[in-house]
Amino acid sequence: MQPKIETNPYAWVERSLETIRRAGWYREPEIIEGSPGAVVLKDGRKMLNFASNDYLGLAGDPRLIEAATKAINTFGTGATGSRLLSGHRILHQELETAIAQLKQTEAALVFSSGYLANIGTISAIVGQRDLILADQYNHSSLKNGAILSLAHINEYLHNNIADVKKQLQEHRHQYRRCLIVTDSVFSMDGDICQLPELLELADKYNCMVLVDEAHATGVFGATGAGCVEHYGCTGKPLIQIGTLSKALGSLGGYVAGSKAIIDFLRNRAPSWIYTTGLSPGDAAAALAAVQIIQTEPERRAQLWKNVTHMKNNLKENLPSEFQLLPSASPIICVQVPSIDILLRVKAQLLAAGIFVAAVRPPTVPTSRLRLTVMATHTKADCEKLASRFIGL
Numbered sequence: 441m442q443p444k445i446e447t448n449p450y451a452w453v454e455r456s457l458e459t460i461r462r463a464g465w466y467r468e469p470e471i472i473e474g475s476p477g478a479v480v481l482k483d484g485r486k487m488l489n490f491a492s493n494d495y496l497g498l499a500g501d502p503r504l505i506e507a508a509t510k511a512i513n514t515f516g517t518g519a520t521g522s523r524l525l526s527g528h529r530i531l532h533q534e535l536e537t538a539i540a541q542l543k544q545t546e547a548a549l550v551f552s553s554g555y556l557a558n559i560g561t562i563s564a565i566v567g568q569r570d571l572i573l574a575d576q577y578n579h580s581s582l583k584n585g586a587i588l589s590l591a592h593i594n595e596y597l598h599n600n601i602a603d604v605k606k607q608l609q610e611h612r613h614q615y616r617r618c619l620i621v622t623d624s625v626f627s628m629d630g631d632i633c634q635l636p637e638l639l640e641l642a643d644k645y646n647c648m649v650l651v652d653e654a655h656a657t658g659v660f661g662a663t664g665a666g667c668v669e670h671y672g673c674t675g676k677p678l679i680q681i682g683t684l685s686k687a688l689g690s691l692g693g694y695v696a697g698s699k700a701i702i703d704f705l706r707n708r709a710p711s712w713i714y715t716t717g718l719s720p721g722d723a724a725a726a727l728a729a730v731q732i733i734q735t736e737p738e739r740r741a742q743l744w745k746n747v748t749h750m751k752n753n754l755k756e757n758l759p760s761e762f763q764l765l766p767s768a769s770p771i772i773c774v775q776v777p778s779i780d781i782l783l784r785v786k787a788q789l790l791a792a793g794i795f796v797a798a799v800r801p802p803t804v805p806t807s808r809l810r811l812t813v814m815a816t817h818t819k820a821d822c823e824k825l826a827s828r829f830i831g832l
């Protein structure tokens with residue numbers, strides 16, 4: 441059957457929006473006023489903030505603000521060009537050295553966002569003749585990087601090592617290279633990947649491993665280097681990606697790995713080559729943050745204390761139809777029976793002065809409240825949120 445020709449080529453947009461609204465998937469950004477932190481201003485009201493990825497409370501730290509301000513005064517607001525043309529500054533070099541030192545890798549490369557780091561790296565290192573084995577719950581940037589690479593993509597069941605092994609046994613021999621791709625902390629669930637087991641399989645089946653440490657850097661490991669450090673896998677052959685926008689309180693992304701990989705990406709990753717360098721202010725703030733996470737482990741210790749306190753309180757207070765998803769990180773998800781209930785609970789919490797994220801399909805398979813704990817929350821903050829679930 442011939443498709444009906446419409447006179448307005450944009451008419452489909454309103455229809456699609458209507459479908460999104462009908463499914464309860466329609467979303468709009470909400471304005472947060474003033475400084476970031478455990479308490480934020482929204483609609484002129486103070487709100488307890490359990491919706492941010494600023495796990496260590498560094499985004500409003502005076503030292504980051506001072507570093508960014510100084511860099512802007514010295515270097516201006518923009519990098520003014522791509523890194524290979526006119527956009528390379530000494531700050532980029534210092535930041536890359538600091539990240540490599542934190543991650544204990546030979547080298548690092550800073551991108552303008554974590555999303556760009558993921559799509560640029562994956563699409564540069566594998567191609568049509570290669571296989572990507574990817575966790576089904578991977579972040580959108582990992583999924584889109586895989587699509588962009590044109591490699592054959594096989595998703596494995598979430599965190600299921602037996603499935604990875606089975607797929608390697610069945611398919612690895614048909615491809616030139618194989619890349620195993622996973623988040624280290626799963627951003628919409630809060631659980632963590634089984635990195636040592638993945639590395640063991642990678643070694644056995646001659647695969648590369650790319651791990652996205654977006655929610656782990658600054659949070660996991662004795663020095664804040666992430667899940668790789670937490671698992672004692674520092675120095676193993678793998679490619680680590682991350683963002684400067686979560687625990688590091690700034691903006692930008694990075695790749696850390698061997699000197700050869702970083703050299704290769706500088707010459708082959710389109711989302712690094714053909715985009716403007718990270719702004720001086722963002723680079724300077726991130727550099728200050730990398731230093732703070734290494735010298736102030738007490739922030740991390742406080743964060744983990746808060747995480748434990750929050751989980752214990754939630755376990756006691758959650759109604760039986762609300763399910764606490766397994767989490768090993770400051771990301772705590774409460775699965776609720778429907779989108780309607782999700783939006784009602786979010787509104788009730790807002791009315792009580794608590795700001796949380798409501799996450800629903802198609803971002804995740806089931807509707808859930810995503811609660812993120814910060815080092816700068818107090819015990820009373822965690823108790824206040826948990827107590828609000830009583831009798832819901």
Ligand SMILES: Cc1ncc(COP(=O)(O)O)c(C=O)c1O
Nearest residue numbers: 553554555579627654683685692
């Ligand atoms: C797991 C993961 N990877 C990558 C990104 C992208 O990082 P960025 O915000 O720096 O683009 C995010 C979130 O934003 C994320 O949650």
